[in-house]
Amino acid sequence: MNTAERIAEEGRPLPEDLLAVAERAEQRAGKGQLTIYLGYAAGVGKTYAMLEDALSHRGDGLDVVIGYVETHGRAETNALAARLEAIPPVRSDYRGLTLREPDIDAILRRRPQIVLIDELAHTDAPGSRHIKRYQDIEEILHAGISVYTTVNIQHIESQNDIVAQITGIRVAETVPDTFFYDADEIRLIDIPPEELRIRLRAGKVYVRDMAEQAVRRFFSVENLLALRQIALRFMAQVTDRQMLTCMRARAIPGPWPAGERLLVGIRPGPTADQMVRAAYRLADRFRADWIVISIGTESEQNLTDRERRWLNDAMETARNLGGRIVRYRGGDVPGELIRYARQHNVTMIMLGKPRGLDIFYSPVYRIMVRSKGIDIFLYEPKAAVSIPIHRQLPQFVNLNLIISAILIALVTILNYFLRNVISSSNMLIIQLIPVVAAALLFRRGTAIITAIVSILIFDFVFVVPYYTLTITDWEYFISFVGYVVIAFIISGLATRLRYLLPQIRRSEATVEAVTVLSRDLVNVAHRQEIFDTLYRHMKQFGEGAFAVLTPDTGGLFVNVGDPGYPLTPKERTIARWAFENGRTAGRGTDTLPMGIGHYVPMKASGVTFGVLAFAFRDPEEVLTPENKDILQTMAYLGALALERVE
Incomplete structure (x- = not known):
């Protein structure tokens, strides 16, 4: 019997339940x-x-x-x-x-x-x-x-x-x-x-x-x-x-349901926020934790302003409804979503119902096949959604395949002119170049197709008997099998690399704002050192002007920050509101949103010590829902450090 079961059997409240009650009481005090x-x-x-x-x-x-x-x-x-x-x-x-x-x-x-x-x-x-x-x-x-x-x-x-x-x-x-x-x-x-x-x-x-x-x-x-x-x-x-x-x-016994966790996969689209609301209702019905995840592929690196607004609105809706949000890039959407679900003990996955003619090719179908032990819920938009016919057709031919075909044609022409100059084994190595390039640059499917096509062309043009697909020398057959194996291994490694590198880049801000900032704040013993440390980390978060505002006689003033921070009377009023009310205000919020800066109060244990001021050069790009959480974490860590030294 574990500790939680023993406490429940003794009729005492669980520590986490008492902590939740205490936190609510603290939030409501005054x-x-x-x-x-x-x-x-x-x-x-x-x-x-x-x-x-x-x-x-x-x-x-x-x-x-x-x-x-x-x-x-x-x-x-x-x-x-x-x-x-x-x-x-x-x-x-x-x-x-x-x-x-x-x-x-x-x-x-x-x-x-x-x-x-x-x-x-x-x-x-x-x-x-x-x-x-x-x-x-x-x-x-x-x-x-x-x-x-x-x-x-x-x-x-x-x-x-x-x-x-x-x-x-x-x-x-x-x-x-x-x-x-x-x-x-x-x-x-x-x-x-x-x-x-x-x-x-x-x-x-x-x-x-x-x-x-x-x-x-x-x-x-x-x-x-x-x-x-x-x-x-x-x-x-x-x-x-x-x-x-x-x-x-009060530790009143009851039939408590097993813990459930819902993962909601969304893509940029006009019904994304509707799907988030439907997910909230489903999670509330099961009393489940819920996570909204968006996995951007390489083809979605350059979203239009409208698509970015759809996605950000859906994520903001999730934040308002109490859900956790996760955004990152990956090459294989079904694989990444299933991997995340397995790592985070997800019991339910909610996806948009596949539409159009590519139902069996869609990521939804592949997730359904690979999600053993996880319940799948399919969401149907409540309003009619028009999908262009080109979006409904499976994308069997794409730009990656066209580029691979051009590479195969080029190396085949090169080998044709070199056939009497170099040996067949060297020609085979040259013919391998498109396979390696496709494996490194494109997805696994493209690399394997490139390998097979390259093999067939080499056999047809350069292997005796010529202009047939017959193989009389089994050494060539072994080489051809090696082609496919190489394509499979390299493309797998390259796909993981393309997945990890963007994740590392996107995680730098979080690591800098939380882990490194926490370590640096532990080592400071004076109030001014805390402000200097916060300012240094704020500058690393993005491009723009930054300042730490602290109260003084007559209002808020720049304690430390960029000389050019635009603290106009209007901005000072917004910052003061954030300080007095202990809530974020300014650009990217629903409170005084017409300002230039984004103001996050440093508040802990009901006391506000100051305000972190962010005037990003490109606020629409930086002030995403997950980045707002990072900024609030930075402010909270600063408030805890100030509480410790005072």
Whole structure:
């Protein structure tokens, strides 16, 4: 019996379960409480219920204000809202429209105990501090103010594809599932679909001239029933997570399932982010760890901006949903994916369903054949996907084969002119040149085809009897077999080399940022030495300007960094926000993204010591999801070192 089994048998919580509870408690220390009113459609009464609860809490003596409430002109809702103090929203003009947003600074100055902010999934007006309203709420919670907010089920990230498939309407505004799992309370506001349709016809949800059109389309009975079921199922998942956390923390015995791990293979395409969301739902169903992997081949080294955006968006979605992301290059996609799965104890693999005419040639089929002992799940996009006919056909002839054929033709012509000058054995060595070149430069299949074609041509032209494929001298046969063996061995070694070298190059930043930085920080004993060490390692991460910002009287200043770092008043404001809120901001994030720099706070044990500032020359190329994790690791290591010396 191992230690974990013995502890569980004694009725004591496992150490890792207690650690998870402690980490959550530390993260929530000093933060306000989040209450979300969830509905399956507009008009179920989320805002009304939120206002009723707010008035009840005010009657209990709590300080409650409205930060932003959208009543849609409903008389009953307006009457409730009028009874509460409201902080005037910020107004801005955009393309002839007047947009209203909650005044975050005014709320932070007012510091109520509870603030109401409607429409959680809303996208903020251009130029706002954050891109999304849920990020505004996170800042308010971080300041110790509790928030009540509302949202519909179609705005939850993992449910977006399912709702789009049912209703035919895809909403662009979504909220990561992790935001909901961190909520203190989620209240499901539910009414029967027929009652909701009656309210629609009475004009209590939309204005009357829009009601009938809404009922006929989105608010059909079948749509509402399906949305209601999705909302109930999501609430069940949230409740189940809370129950499991409680059971583990208190060592309550239960039938715990065996650990599962899901590996999701994605390629750059318009449905990559949909597949990631589907993988999250599958992992959540099995309570499995999940990893999103993208293996780029040599033919994909130069992705278009659109393809790179598809891939980065999918990886960012995985990060938001709590998945681990892995990206590297390899020559053989099925081989590399299976190798990774074996090394990391993967029990399930999710792949896109093969389409077109090359189903048996596709990497998906080869992974299915080689994945013994691993369950395979095939994802079908929820929307119709058009694939050009040339992408559906197997790629039997490619540029590599054409180059090999040209090399074979050249050495054959050379041997033809040298046939009376050198011996047959020397001619055979010359004929081997295309085979070696193909093995070194191209994939194994190309090398073997090159070897076979080269053998046949040499036998046909230079071996007696001429211009036949007959072999009378068995020494030639042995040489020909050697051709294939050489091609197989060299191509195998070259393929592994092409796989390892890009991996080594891509790993340099990680090794430098984590391993070497950790070692260097251990040996320093003074605060300034830590900042100097961090700056030195930041410069090795990429091209651009870098600085370590630390607090002083009046704000943040460059402690150490490049003289030309663009710390304008705008950039200083972004850095200060990252410092005060303990969260990454600036370029490549959803918080103040219009800045030049990417700002990562050095935070440990609830204390922020400073900010790492990165102004990369090519931020779109460098600020990938996995690189952001590396930068956050660098900042955390620096914070731990500062905590140690102070």
